[in-house]
Amino acid sequence: MPGDRGWGIVATMSESSGTGTEREVDVVVVGGGSTGENVADRAHRGGLADVVVVENELVGGECSYWACMPSKALLRPTAALAAARRLPGAAAAVTGEVDVQAVLDRRTSFTSGYDDSSQVEWVEGAGLSLVRGTARLDGERRVVVTAEDGQVTTLVARHAVVVASGSEPTTPPVDGLGDVPHWGSREATSATEVPRRLLVLGAGVVGLEMATAFRRLGAEVTVVGGSAVLGAFEPRAGELVADALREEGVEVVVGDRAASAARDDGEVRLTLSSGRELVADELLVATGRRPRTTDLGLETVGLEPGAALDIDASGRVRGVEGTWLYAAGDVTGLAPLTHMGKYAARAVGxxxxxxxxxxxxxxxxxxxxxxxxxxxxxxxxxxxTDPEVASVGLTEEQAREAGVDVRVVALDIAVAGSSLHADGYTGWACLVLDDARGVVVGATFVGQDVAELLHSATVAVVGEVPLDRLWHAVPSYPTISEVWLRLLEAAGL
Structure with a gap:
């Protein structure tokens, strides 16, 4: 680590017995994932010298080792293969099958072999300090950190404590599930081999991405989705993704819920509410996440353990006197996505x-x-997934609930750019309009490679660009972005 940069180090009563120290610093950031790193970096760059990051696992957090990066590394090789097979000429050059071990090895390379030394080097090079251990609040501005060896360090913040402890998976109330060894998202993205049969409980983002990845790596996959597929998105998006998965041989079960689970002779048995029994070698439970606040010591500052941290626009935690406690990222329960955590981190820092x-x-x-x-x-x-789903802003349902004067424009993606992109291109696009103000408040695109359309929609939503001005944002030809022109024509421009 760099030098102590003027830390005030004060002996405590416990230190005299060799059990702990107390340090006064400018800012304490609880959580060394991407959100915490960005909070600390921005606070330090803003002029605060003594910024401490506390992390009890790998520095870099969930995204780097168990979520965004490894999951997309699992998906990308087979997505490229599928894209080639949709193009005559290119398809003829595809003469082999996917190299599963190479895919797994490349995935592991993106996690640096689950070694965080490069992330630690970045933290130290940015002028920050890292303290390893489990953090708990201990009253106003105080954070007690217990290291793996039992050593206790109390950090006292002159200016702020920022909680960026992330989220943790939830387990649904399925009879027997708690006694059945199963995968969560971490086990799925770090798997060292592909199971012959995989059951996926949950048809949200994680469940469907992993169903896509493991099916294309050779597993027999069944998804149990409860009432809907991608229920947080426009319904048509979920329908198109489910159709594509079924075409690839994935069984997607909707309208039937898991009732009980058991593991016998190495097999997982999942019984549905209809009485149907599903059998697999591994079970992935991907039914959601919750803010990680249970063991943070929130009760010492008058907050409820286990609840999301309620923040104001600046990230300050409500319900705590003063302007010293902040939160950013998944722990707030708002937009639990890496890029949104980093966005919040920049503002908070x-x-x-x-x-x-x-x-x-x-x-x-x-x-x-x-x-x-x-x-x-x-x-x-x-x-x-394949097709991809890219969305920003409000869905039609959300806009109506918010009292927006809603008008929806939706159409299939069928432009010159999409027909060149892939034979048999299947896609769909939707704009949710605030008709009273003449602006876009939400957009969804479904199709191969539509992720690259998303930032233009984000700019339109954030900038509240009037539709008559958007008409003059001419899309290049022949690209899939020409769908913008078709959408605006459908809107009456």
């Missing part, structure tokens, strides 16, 4: 530094540099 300088006091206006407005109004997300 900047506002902590600004307030330490005597600036940015009081409530922050929407869209100011110190506000996290997009967490509630303009969240972009890509589901890396």
């Amino acid at each position: 900047d506002v902590v530094a600004a307030r330490a300088r005597g600036e940015a006091q009081g409530e922050q206006a929407p869209w100011s540099p110190y506000a996290t407005t997009a967490l509630r109004q303009a969240v972009p997300q890509v589901v890396f």
Whole structure:
């Protein structure tokens, strides 16, 4: 680590017995994932010298080792293969099958072999300090960190404590499931071999991405989706993804729920509410996540353990006196996505530094540099299934619930660019319009490689660009983005 940069190190009563120390620093960031790293970096760059990151697992967090990066590394090789097979000429050059071990090895390379030394090097090179251990709040501005060897360090923050502890998977109330060894998202993305039969409980983003990956790597896959597929998105998006999975041989069960689970002789048996029994070698439970706040010591500052941290626009935690406790990322329950965590982190790190300088006091206006407005109004997300789903802003249902004067424009993606992109291209696009204001408040695209359309939609939503002005944003020909022209024509322009 770099030098102590002027840390105040104060002996405590426990230190005299050799059990702990107390340090006064500028900022304590609880959680060394991508959100925590960005909070710390921005606060330090804003002029706060003594910024400490506390992490009890791998520095870099869920995204680097068990979520975004390894999951997309599992998906990308077979997506490229599928794309080649949709193009006559290219398809003729595909003469072999996917090299499963090479895919798994490349996945592991993106996790650095589950070694965080390069991330630690970045933290130290950025002028931050890392403390390893489990963190708990201990009253105002105090964080007690217990290392793996039992050593205790108490960090006292002059300016702020920022909670960026992320989220953890939830387990549904299925009889017997708690006694059945099963995969969560971590086990799926770090798997060292492909099971012959995989059951996926949950038809959200994680469940469908992993169903896609493992089916294309050779597993027999069944997805049990409860009431809907991709239920948080436009219904048509879920329908198209489910259809594509079925075409690839995945059984997608909708309208039937898991009732009980058991493991016998190495096989997982999942009984559905209809009485049907499904059997597999592995079970992936991907039914959602919750903020990781149970063991953070929230009760010491008057907050409820286990609940999401309620924040104002600047990331300050409500219900705690003063402006010293902040939160960013999944722990807030808002937009639990890596890019949104980093976005919130930038605002929080900047506002902590600004307030330490005597600036940015009081409530922050929407869209100011110190506000996290997009967490509630303009969240972009890509589901890396095949077809991809890319969405931003409000769905039709969400817009109606919010009282928006809704008009929806939707059509199949059938433009010159899509027909060149792949034979038999199947896609769909939808704009949710605020008709009273003449702006886009939500957009969804479904199809091969539509993720690259998403940022233009995000700019339109965030910038509240009037439709008559969007008409003059001419899409290049022949690209899939020509669908923008068709959507605006359908909107009456």
